[in-house]
Amino acid sequence: MRQTKQNPGQLNSMGYAPIPGSIAEFRGATKLFGEVVAADHIDLAIFKGEFLSFLGPSGCGKTTALRMLAGFETPSRGDVLIDGDRVNDMPPHRRPVNMVFQHYALFPHLNVFDNIAYGLRQRRPRPGASEIATKVERTLETVRLPGYGKRRIWEMSGGQQQRVALARALVNEPKLLLLDEPMAALDRKLRREMQIELQTLQRQLGITFVLVTHDQEEALSMSDRICLMRGGRIVQIGSPRSLYDEPASRYVADFVGKSNFFEGRLSGRSAGIGSVETRSGMLLSGRTVGDFAEGQTVAVSIRPEQCLLSQSEPGEAAAGATRIKVRIRNRIFLGEHTEYLVESGGMGEFLVHVSRQADAMSGAFEAGEEAWASWPREAAIVLENDATSEPPKKGNEHVEEK
Amino acid sequence: MRLYAMAVYLFLYIPIGIILLFSFSAGRSASQFEGFSLQWYGKALSNPFVMDALSTSFTVAVISAGIAGIFGTMAALALQSMRGRMRLFFDALIYIAVMVPGIVIGIATLIALVTVFGWLNPLLAAIWPEGQVPPQMSMGYGSLIAAHTLFSMALVIIIVRARIAGMDRSLTEASSDLYATPFGTFRQITLPMIFPGILAGVLLSFTFSFDDFIIAFFVAGSETTLPIYVFSSIRRGVTPEINAIGSMVLIVSLSLLIVAQLILQRGRTPRS
Ligand SMILES: Nc1ncnc2c1ncn2[C@@H]1O[C@H](COP(=O)(O)OP(=O)(O)OP(=O)(O)O)[C@@H](O)[C@H]1O
Numbered sequence: 001m002r003q004t005k006q007n008p009g010q011l012n013s014m015g016y017a018p019i020p021g022s023i024a025e026f027r028g029a030t031k032l033f034g035e036v037v038a039a040d041h042i043d044l045a046i047f048k049g050e051f052l053s054f055l056g057p058s059g060c061g062k063t064t065a066l067r068m069l070a071g072f073e074t075p076s077r078g079d080v081l082i083d084g085d086r087v088n089d090m091p092p093h094r095r096p097v098n099m100v101f102q103h104y105a106l107f108p109h110l111n112v113f114d115n116i117a118y119g120l121r122q123r124r125p126r127p128g129a130s131e132i133a134t135k136v137e138r139t140l141e142t143v144r145l146p147g148y149g150k151r152r153i154w155e156m157s158g159g160q161q162q163r164v165a166l167a168r169a170l171v172n173e174p175k176l177l178l179l180d181e182p183m184a185a186l187d188r189k190l191r192r193e194m195q196i197e198l199q200t201l202q203r204q205l206g207i208t209f210v211l212v213t214h215d216q217e218e219a220l221s222m223s224d225r226i227c228l229m230r231g232g233r234i235v236q237i238g239s240p241r242s243l244y245d246e247p248a249s250r251y252v253a254d255f256v257g258k259s260n261f262f263e264g265r266l267s268g269r270s271a272g273i274g275s276v277e278t279r280s281g282m283l284l285s286g287r288t289v290g291d292f293a294e295g296q297t298v299a300v301s302i303r304p305e306q307c308l309l310s311q312s313e314p315g316e317a318a319a320g321a322t323r324i325k326v327r328i329r330n331r332i333f334l335g336e337h338t339e340y341l342v343e344s345g346g347m348g349e350f351l352v353h354v355s356r357q358a359d360a361m362s363g364a365f366e367a368g369e370e371a372w373a374s375w376p377r378e379a380a381i382v383l384e385n386d387a388t389s390e391p392p393k394k395g396n397e398h399v400e401e402k
Numbered sequence: 403m404r405l406y407a408m409a410v411y412l413f414l415y416i417p418i419g420i421i422l423l424f425s426f427s428a429g430r431s432a433s434q435f436e437g438f439s440l441q442w443y444g445k446a447l448s449n450p451f452v453m454d455a456l457s458t459s460f461t462v463a464v465i466s467a468g469i470a471g472i473f474g475t476m477a478a479l480a481l482q483s484m485r486g487r488m489r490l491f492f493d494a495l496i497y498i499a500v501m502v503p504g505i506v507i508g509i510a511t512l513i514a515l516v517t518v519f520g521w522l523n524p525l526l527a528a529i530w531p532e533g534q535v536p537p538q539m540s541m542g543y544g545s546l547i548a549a550h551t552l553f554s555m556a557l558v559i560i561i562v563r564a565r566i567a568g569m570d571r572s573l574t575e576a577s578s579d580l581y582a583t584p585f586g587t588f589r590q591i592t593l594p595m596i597f598p599g600i601l602a603g604v605l606l607s608f609t610f611s612f613d614d615f616i617i618a619f620f621v622a623g624s625e626t627t628l629p630i631y632v633f634s635s636i637r638r639g640v641t642p643e644i645n646a647i648g649s650m651v652l653i654v655s656l657s658l659l660i661v662a663q664l665i666l667q668r669g670r671t672p673r674s
């Protein structure tokens with residue numbers, strides 16, 4: 001199992017110049033499980049002190065990437081670097097990284113204190129008992145569980161166990177903290193709380209966090225950078241904002257946040273603006289992302305919250321704005337905003353989000369009513385039409401494993 | 403239906419109940435109860451032949467259970483890290499080993515050992531220094547322990563395997579992630595987690611060896627274990643003394659079995 005197929009003449013760790021400011025790197029890291037390519041030529045630098053998320057649907061290789069950092073998997077090709085050293089063959093117990101496991105993997109035969117002290121006690125020379133006690137107590141306070149040391153693991157609630165798992169990793173002051181879907185087993189409200197807490201903790205401690213999640217909301221709200229994956233490859237790396245506003249392809253726009261897509265052929269482009277002719281003959285224009293040939297099939301993405309709904313036809317706005325007459329099909333109240341499903345003859349059905357304020361001002365629309373939908377040209381993005389074969393998992397459709 | 407079930411239970415337990423009852427009888431007869439007394443227990447425990455047989459049985463049981471515990475655990479761990487067909491093959495072999503009738507193990511061990519001894523003894527005699535008596539290898543403690551270990555080891559492997567399989571693999575990963583060496587992980591995580599299984603396996607092995615008659619009968623040589631003693635004295639007629647011995651064996655075995663079961667169960671509960 002644990003074998004690296006090395007290309008002849010591959011450089012050893014001396015030959016690598018780490019990217020400045022990086023704490024870990026993947027260099028063309030590929031992991032094969034028999035025929036399955038779990039990670040496909042991953043190139044990525046993780047920077048000191050950042051909060052990076054691997055995001056993607058089930059089976060896209062997020063866990064595999066994380067396990068290569070932890071040392072549980074050895075890349076079949078390529079390299080993994082930690083702190084400038086090639087660590088492909090370094091076993092997990094020698095790596096200065098710690099992991100929070102998905103189901104916590106707390107040791108059931110040890111109490112909370114001994115679980116947290118476990119890593120410290122493996123150090124050689126072994127730290128003194130009082131030093132261990134001080135560190136454990138301090139970490140228990142950090143995760144807001146002071147005085148819980150004597151408890152048994154099974155006496156702790158799910159959220160508390162999660163904090164113990166976090167403390168068990170943090171007490172070692174790792175260079176890199178790896179978290180594999182740490183909040184998947186928590187209910188929605190608790191998950192939200194833990195997300196905020198984790199983020200605060202990361203800022204406070206300055207430790208580099210690498211999080212694996214398939215919950216796009218989680219990734220958006222917590223990360224400095226998101227690494228979106230698909231089929232073992234990295235599709236896009238960037239800040240949550242850039243992934244949301246500048247998706248590299250339809251897949252990204254679809255996975256990160258909600259979006260409407262209109263397929264069509266690129267009929268013309270100039271200065272970063274593309275015109276797209278939909279199947280029904282409508283002309284849409286928007287920013288182009290990527291290099292397209294005229295005539296190519298593309299997708300135009302419009303975020304539901306960037307559409308406006310109005311009762312009367314909006315006046316002439318900026319050049320290239322789109323205005324279409326629609327019929328309201330359905331209305332769903334979602335708390336902070338209202339989601340309308342609207343239909344237009346030329347474009348089929350699509351979603352529009354209207355904030356509560358706007359809804360209150362213009363008066364809510366009823367199903368069956370007619371209205372005008374409009375959006376500025378900047379809201380429309382012309383994207384590569386790499387339609388998703390597998391339906392992407394979204395945060396609120398979280399699927400519990402086991 | 404309930405009557406039928408009752409009949410089965412009565413059929414099973416009445417003979418055992420009778421043995422227990424008559425072991426407390428004050429009289430000489432094994433078929434007529436003549437008042438409560440512990441005298442037969444006293445008699446049995448002061449009979450040098452009984453004590454001798456008991457000590458043989460106890461020694462063999464302790465040693466074979468100990469060896470089975472150690473090697474069975476090692477084998478279980480090795481099997482766990484095996485993959486694919488090899489593992490299926492060895493798993494099958496172990497289940498078969500448990501199901502092989504005692505009489506077959508007895509005969510097979512006897513034939514194998516006799517053959518080996520018949521081959522080794524002349525060899526030893528040939529290489530032994532002139533003028534000294536060469537050792538004669540023969541049936542006895544060694545063959546008893548070997549035959550019992552053979553069977554018990556399969557028991558231990560099966561029980562420990564079940565424990566290991568029930569263990570979350572991420573626990574050992576977490577341990578190595580927390581800087582424990584492979585041996586450190588074994589000592590601090592794997593061993594404590596599978597220990598109830600080992601202990602239960604050892605206790606079961608002990609009771610198996612302690613009660614075993616069939617295998618022992620073939621391979622004991624000149625040694626007498628407790629079941630063999632009981633068997634040979636029964637031919638001179640059943641006495642309340644035999645009942646007392648039987649009751650003691652029953653109580654020891656039963657309590658060990660119950661303890662083993664409790665250990666296995668308790669080891670299972672505190673997992674969330
Ligand atoms: N030990 C393994 N043996 C064989 N195949 C594996 C192994 N681990 C992962 N795979 C395969 O590699 C691919 C990537 O798996 P990985 O666990 O990295 O996905 P993931 O993105 O973490 O998915 P999820 O969100 O479901 O956890 C999958 O197709 C999976 O079946």
Ligand SMILES: [Mg+2]
Pocket residue numbers: 062063064
């Ligand atoms: Mg995973």
